[in-house]
Amino acid sequence: FVHDIKTGSAEHCIWSMVAHDSSFSVWVASGDEIIKYHSASFRKAETLTKVHTGRVTSMVLTDRENHRSNFSFVTTQLWTAGVDGKVCVWETEVGKCIAQLTPHTDAVLNLASSRTHVFSCSADKSIYMWD
Numbered sequence: 348f349v350h351d352i353k354t355g356s357a358e359h360c361i362w363s364m365v366a367h368d369s370s371f372s373v374w375v376a377s378g379d380e381i382i383k384y385h386s387a388s389f390r391k392a393e394t395l396t397k398v399h400t401g402r403v404t405s406m407v408l409t410d411r412e413n414h415r416s417n418f419s420f421v422t423t424q425l426w427t428a429g430v431d432g433k434v435c436v437w438e439t440e441v442g443k444c445i446a447q448l449t450p451h452t453d454a455v456l457n458l459a460s461s462r463t464h465v466f467s468c469s470a471d472k473s474i475y476m477w478d
Contacts, residue, residue: 365406367423367439374425376403382427384442395437398444405425407465408439425429426465428455434467434473434477450475 363376375392376382380399383392405428410421424445425437426436434455436446453471460466 351365354464362402363404363406363427365408365425367408370396372401374406374408376406376427378402380429382406382425384439389413393442395442396444398435398447399431399433401430403427403429404454404456407460426458426460428458428467432469432471434458434465434475448475448477 361375361377362375366373371386373385374382375385380397380401380403382395382403384395385392407426409424409426411424412419412421418471423439425435425439427435429435432449432451432455434448434451435444435445436448438445448467451467451469451471451473453469455467455469457468458465459467463478466474467477
């Protein structure tokens with residue numbers, strides 16, 4: 348037991364969470380469509396804008412290396428999946444949804460990530476691979 352993180356309202360349990368090693372932070376999704384970001388101090392949670400309709404079922408974090416001119420940098424993205432059939436991509440630096448992907452025709456049940464791709468699987472019996 349590290350810390351008692353309360354999220355959403357009392358009647359909703361936590362359905363998914365993901366942590367980021369280098370920033371010592373955690374994202375938590377409860378059954379009330381709310382995703383909250385907790386920094387290392389756990390003193391104050393930031394709430395992300397509601398994008399999903401219904402429960403968020405899964406979350407993964409990806410670190411992507413970007414190259415511009417003579418330098419490169421790493422961007423961390425949060426990927427979320429929901430019972431609404433959406434896969435959403437969030438820019439973690441600003442807490443903004445930058446893409447809503449909707450190829451699934453039923454609830455997205457889980458996400459998985461590799462070094463180069465994110466995978467989503469759905470109750471519609473499909474699996475998609477994202478770059």
